[in-house]
Amino acid sequence: MGTISSKLASLGLTLPGPIKVPPGIVLPFRFVNIRGEHAFISGHGPVHSDGTLARPFGKLGRELTVEQGYKAARLTALAILGNLERELGDLDRIRAWTRVFGMVNSAPGFNQQPLVINGFSDLILELFGPDRGAHARSAVGMAELPFDLPVEIEAVIEIDP
Amino acid sequence: MGTISSKLASLGLTLPGPIKVPPGIVLPFRFVNIRGEHAFISGHGPVHSDGTLARPFGKLGRELTVEQGYKAARLTALAILGNLERELGDLDRIRAWTRVFGMVNSAPGFNQQPLVINGFSDLILELFGPDRGAHARSAVGMAELPFDLPVEIEAVIEIDP
Amino acid sequence: MGTISSKLASLGLTLPGPIKVPPGIVLPFRFVNIRGEHAFISGHGPVHSDGTLARPFGKLGRELTVEQGYKAARLTALAILGNLERELGDLDRIRAWTRVFGMVNSAPGFNQQPLVINGFSDLILELFGPDRGAHARSAVGMAELPFDLPVEIEAVIEIDP
Numbered sequence: 286m287g288t289i290s291s292k293l294a295s296l297g298l299t300l301p302g303p304i305k306v307p308p309g310i311v312l313p314f315r316f317v318n319i320r321g322e323h324a325f326i327s328g329h330g331p332v333h334s335d336g337t338l339a340r341p342f343g344k345l346g347r348e349l350t351v352e353q354g355y356k357a358a359r360l361t362a363l364a365i366l367g368n369l370e371r372e373l374g375d376l377d378r379i380r381a382w383t384r385v386f387g388m389v390n391s392a393p394g395f396n397q398q399p400l401v402i403n404g405f406s407d408l409i410l411e412l413f414g415p416d417r418g419a420h421a422r423s424a425v426g427m428a429e430l431p432f433d434l435p436v437e438i439e440a441v442i443e444i445d446p
Numbered sequence: 447m448g449t450i451s452s453k454l455a456s457l458g459l460t461l462p463g464p465i466k467v468p469p470g471i472v473l474p475f476r477f478v479n480i481r482g483e484h485a486f487i488s489g490h491g492p493v494h495s496d497g498t499l500a501r502p503f504g505k506l507g508r509e510l511t512v513e514q515g516y517k518a519a520r521l522t523a524l525a526i527l528g529n530l531e532r533e534l535g536d537l538d539r540i541r542a543w544t545r546v547f548g549m550v551n552s553a554p555g556f557n558q559q560p561l562v563i564n565g566f567s568d569l570i571l572e573l574f575g576p577d578r579g580a581h582a583r584s585a586v587g588m589a590e591l592p593f594d595l596p597v598e599i600e601a602v603i604e605i606d607p
Numbered sequence: 608m609g610t611i612s613s614k615l616a617s618l619g620l621t622l623p624g625p626i627k628v629p630p631g632i633v634l635p636f637r638f639v640n641i642r643g644e645h646a647f648i649s650g651h652g653p654v655h656s657d658g659t660l661a662r663p664f665g666k667l668g669r670e671l672t673v674e675q676g677y678k679a680a681r682l683t684a685l686a687i688l689g690n691l692e693r694e695l696g697d698l699d700r701i702r703a704w705t706r707v708f709g710m711v712n713s714a715p716g717f718n719q720q721p722l723v724i725n726g727f728s729d730l731i732l733e734l735f736g737p738d739r740g741a742h743a744r745s746a747v748g749m750a751e752l753p754f755d756l757p758v759e760i761e762a763v764i765e766i767d768p
Binding site for chain 2: 703705706707708711713715716717718719720721722725728729732741742743744745746747748749750763765
Binding site: 310311312313314315316317318320325326327328386388427428429430431432433437439441 | 542544545546547550552554555556557558559560561564567568571580581582583584585586587588589602604
């Protein structure tokens, strides 16, 4: 068992299964696209352990509080880690979290996007530590997101090829 | 004639000329910025064959249906391929579609961004095949886009230098 | 004194200090994340010379005119250059401005995002010249931005390692 997997287990966290989108939706892209020493991670949202999209849906500042948004961003980190584990075999192959782009479904006047995306960053830093987990980041307010997801996060990471 | 150019011809598709923005607008950047084995592609919108911005303008969920948005995303792919052909000389130099960021001008409540950006992904996959055309992708809802474009897409690709 | 620093001085420009966010806000990421020959630059907003966020806050098309937005984008360039100078030691290590992603806090109907982000691009091109300063760019309209910033810009650059 890898060190990241052990840490996840020690935190009582399990990674969700493959993402299940609503019936009839075709998503003709790769959730993780590996090119050399980089993995390009498509926009992910929060999912339950069975891979179905996790409620609550909607906008920060309307349907969701900052605390609920934080939790959604943390679930999004787990969704990404689940897909990365299936692609990489072992999460210990992750060398660096290079760039994180955090998109928050934002009602008019909601301006606390960083506090929401911290749910992602905090977990990544807890699992990978301050050096390997360090990342550049933007956390910004979208008009709408697919399936009314409250949060969508894309990223680029460096991997051992 | 390269294999991608042949495929375009066999589909009856022609690539548009250089993008013409409205008079008085200066865009001081490169639509395609080549750095080593990567080409960084600026945000493009749909254009007619003469390079002028293609109507209809406006938002998905208000001025445009999903079908019209799908077509706009397909035209955006052709706009990008036109600029790439002028920069690269031959589209066969494209090795991989690494990352695609699909931005959809979204009216309140419109949440079908993936179905719109599929107009881009479907054409890229048809032209480049499932391996070379594979890409990471986000498809998200913007509050506004320049010139009221319904769709704007940026990307990173890998090329033979 | 490096050539870029000299140019800044000859334009009468000084780089601001480290960004100071409002009290109680924790931003657990790096404003500049260096990986090999690339620096990944987190979303930055306009700041005063002491590093505090620069007013006016709000949206283009509501609280800010295009001219004010242009100035905010120019201040954002200086904020980024300040952080880069602290990280790199010397701005002459910057080899290329690879990708710029310009996000404009946009009121309904505001569609002149490129004219705003030109405040960033024009200064970068003035300082680095047409080749080294060349970049791919998107300039798009966000629903909301943190702290009601009018402009937030992220970027990827190439550096001498």
